[in-house]
Amino acid sequence: MNRILIVTLLLLGAACNRQETKPPASGDPGKGKQLITQYGCTACHSIPGIDGPRGEVGPSLDHVAVRPMIAGVLPNNPQNLTQYLQNPQMVNTLNIMPNLGIKPDEARDIAAYLYTLK
Ligand code: HEC
Structure with a gap:
């Protein structure tokens, strides 16, 4: 029930404010940073603030928060980004x-960490 409410609020938020991407309400950017290191995302991506290789297989995630699209296809909003991940x-x-x-x-x-990368 709670989850449905959160998703609905996120969708409403995305629909009302397309210019600015808001981090997911429940996400913790500090934990996100640890998880990015743990999952080894820098093997393929250059990610500001994360130690490790600066992989070139995928796009740099610098400024990912202000990109209008994810993977050139999905509108960049918290719900789509968390599903994409x-x-x-x-x-x-x-x-x-x-x-x-x-x-x-x-x-x-x-996602909360990635949305700090404006
Ligand atoms: C094996 C290499 C690889 C790994 C590991 C990897 N990615 Fe990716 N990632 C890619 C590629 C390639 C793309 C581009 C896909 C496309 O555009 O269709 C991508 C796209 C993305 C995008 C969309 C970027 C944009 O501007 O559209 C995000 C966000 C992302 N990755 C985050 C992550 C995170 C977070 C991790 C770790 C949990 C991770 N990736 C691990 C290869 C990788």
Whole structure:
């Protein structure tokens, strides 16, 4: 029940305010930062604030918070970003970004960190 309410609020928020991407209400950017290191995202992405390799396989995630689209297909909002992180093949089955088995609460934390990258 709670989750449905949160998703509805996120959708409403996204619909009313397309210019500014708000971090997911329940996400913790500090935890997200740890999870990004733990999942090894920098093997493929250059991500400001995260130590490690500056992978070039995927796009740099600098300024990802202000990009209008995710993977060039999905409108960039918290709901779409958290879903994309859990299933990168959702919009492109050829995407080599692996499905890392990220859990919903982890995806919200990761998204919260990514939305600090303006
Ligand atoms: C094996 C390499 C690989 C790994 C590991 C990987 N990604 Fe990706 N990622 C990609 C590629 C390639 C794309 C581009 C896909 C496309 O545009 O269709 C991408 C796209 C993205 C996007 C969309 C960026 C945009 O501007 O559209 C985000 C956000 C993202 N990745 C986050 C992550 C996070 C967070 C992790 C770690 C949990 C991660 N990725 C792990 C390869 C990877």
